[in-house]
Amino acid sequence: MPLTGTFERSLDDKHRLALPKPFRDQILSDTETTLYAAPGNDRCIALYSAKSFQELADRLTKLSSAQSDVRNYLRMFYSQAECLEPDKQGRIRLPARLVAFAGLESQTTLVGVRDHAEIWETTRWESLLASHADEFDSLTTAAMQALEKQ
Template identity: 50%
Template sequence: MPLTGTFQRSLDDKQRLSLPKSFRDELVSEEAPELFLAPETDQSLSLFSADTFNRRAQRLEQDPAVQGRAKNYLRLYYSQAEQVEPDSQGRIRVPERLLKFAGVSQDVVLLGVNDHVELWDRARWESFLSEHSPAFDRLVSEAFS
């Protein structure tokens, strides 16, 4: 099932974030309880299941053009990515370096984006929505042309 929806959350004092049950159900399994949190574009973070993260890594590894052009991207991406595992209450701890990258203080928005979850600082997400929502029709045309 594609991941969908928008959820507002707050980090607790220990930098833990409660994941919505619908996201946990799709991303976590008994065989693969670990998740991967990684930097993304627009100063967001992405949360992947282990399987999706591994498929993404294989896709990057198999493209020789990516290896040559994007060596610095690969260094930055993988050095900042972090394996996390939800605790018994469905919370993950977000590392300080990733919070800093995304400009997150306390209030966040979690977005279901097909095969992964995006984590945004709430104010940054609201700004993104204001900027890009008026272009929705054009974006749909671009996506399906």
């Protein structure tokens, strides 16, 4: 089931973030209780289920490490990624390096993006929405054209 929805959450001073119940229900299961946090595009934190993270890792192994850009991406991505275990209250503790990478402060927004969630600093998320709202139709066209090429 694709991850969907938008939820505002506070990040406490220990970098703990309460996952909304709908997200927990979608991304975790009785047998899969770990998550992976990693640097995401546009300076957010990407949050993956263990299964989705493994699927991504499998796709990334197909990249040629002969290219400098690919090597640097893999270094940055994997060195910053971390396995997380939600506590009994459904909170995760985000690594300080990822909090700094994403510029997170106290107010965050979690968004579902099909196979993963993204954690954004709320004002940056609102700015991204505002800057792309008028482009939704052209973004839809570009996405559909990309699908047709596959």
